[in-house]
Amino acid sequence: MSAYVLVELQVIDAQAKAKYSSVAGATVRSYGGEFIAGGEWELLAGDPGLPVGIIIRFPDRQSAVNWYNSSEYQGIVAQRSEAMVCRFRLLS
Structure with missing residues (x-):
């Protein structure tokens, strides 16, 4: 089943x-x-939160978790912090 970040x-x-x-x-x-x-x-309703959104589909939950925890991605998290305030959520 697909998972979404x-x-x-x-x-x-x-x-x-x-x-x-x-x-x-x-x-x-x-x-x-x-x-x-x-x-x-x-x-449409509720707390506006942060103004921009992105939806990323992965083949399954484990692929999404593996991506987020990968050394490749974790290696650029400091760059992410310089670029934006963000919130990541996983829905599977």
Whole structure:
């Protein structure tokens, strides 16, 4: 069954985000992940949270967990922190 990583974010440094995203995307794909949606949230009800969202689909929960915990991805988490405030959630 597919698993989804839901990312909420607010960019704090556009150049740092571009650098992070160019590397992060390759790590996602190497674990079978696929970006299926991204952009500004349209608030329908409730707390607005962070303004931008991304949805990444993985083949299964374990692939998503393996990606997030991989040395390749964890190696760029510091870059992510420079680029944005974010929240990652796993739905499977």
